[in-house]
Amino acid sequence: MLAALLWLAPWPAGAAGGGSLMLDALTWTEVRDRIGTGYTTVLIPIGGTEQSGPHLVLGKHNQRVQVLAGLIAQALGQTLVAPVLAYVPEGQIEPPSGHMRFAGTISVPEPVFEAVLESAARSFKRHGFKDVVLLGDHGGYQSSLERVAARLNREWAGAGCRVTALTEYYRAAQTGHADLLAARGFGKAEIGLHAGLADTALALAIDPTGVRRDQLAQAAQGGQALGVQGDPRRASAELGQLGVDHIVDASVAALRRHIGRHIGRH
Numbered sequence: 001m002l003a004a005l006l007w008l009a010p011w012p013a014g015a016a017g018g019g020s021l022m023l024d025a026l027t028w029t030e031v032r033d034r035i036g037t038g039y040t041t042v043l044i045p046i047g048g049t050e051q052s053g054p055h056l057v058l059g060k061h062n063q064r065v066q067v068l069a070g071l072i073a074q075a076l077g078q079t080l081v082a083p084v085l086a087y088v089p090e091g092q093i094e095p096p097s098g099h100m101r102f103a104g105t106i107s108v109p110e111p112v113f114e115a116v117l118e119s120a121a122r123s124f125k126r127h128g129f130k131d132v133v134l135l136g137d138h139g140g141y142q143s144s145l146e147r148v149a150a151r152l153n154r155e156w157a158g159a160g161c162r163v164t165a166l167t168e169y170y171r172a173a174q175t176g177h178a179d180l181l182a183a184r185g186f187g188k189a190e191i192g193l194h195a196g197l198a199d200t201a202l203a204l205a206i207d208p209t210g211v212r213r214d215q216l217a218q219a220a221q222g223g224q225a226l227g228v229q230g231d232p233r234r235a236s237a238e239l240g241q242l243g244v245d246h247i248v249d250a251s252v253a254a255l256r257r258h259i260g261r262h263i264g265r266h
Helices: 002-006 028-036 060-076 110-127 139-155 167-183 197-206 213-226 237-259
Strands: 041-046 079-081 131-136 162-165
Touching (some): 028 110, 041 060, 060 079, 060 131, 060 237, 110 139, 131 139, 131 167, 139 167, 162 237, 167 197, 167 237, 197 237
Parallel strands (some): 131 162
16 A cells, blocks of 8 residues: 555645646646646556456556656656546457457557557647656557557657557566566465456555455466456455565666656755
């Protein structure tokens, strides 16, 4: 739960306007003034509404990416966080494929998803942001993020605004966290690829209310028939915090490389 609270730290004394780093918690004049004082980086957190077994809520990705984006923005400095995009490609609707085979999952066509991302990025460019970062928490649309960034960067060459598809964020959440767990003796099958130990531990660190602890055994026993790849039974907030710290550190380091300029700290 600590991770979920860190980005809510008080705004420095004397700062103008509202104290949040979340764009939709600010007024338009507060955003204008932030941009004017150097807040020219904006993160677009992208989640997804999908099944994650009987023990994790459908909004797992949305909860996770909002908190992690806030922590990244806080560590990076001079950065705001856009509202989470919760409607993403999750498989074919008719006949259902992928996560759409499980109740509650929401899917949108890939071209629609990419058009929304492009429009959001164009909006931020119009308002004066110089760096737009696509922060995707789900593996299924990473190629879409890269395509959108490439298209807009070609179009905007020399225009003073750049889009970054931060694939390092997703790699840190998947392989980086898994490597940390493996180093502590957990096996690949237990760590899992979806709704297993790693996924569940991150959820416990970020928002434990999204985990149904009484369903952990059923999730492990049901396996892929219940949408689970891995074994969540030994997950803990402490193991999840390893992932939180790694994801934030790796993402901030990657953004400093990509953006290629100094960003001040709060």
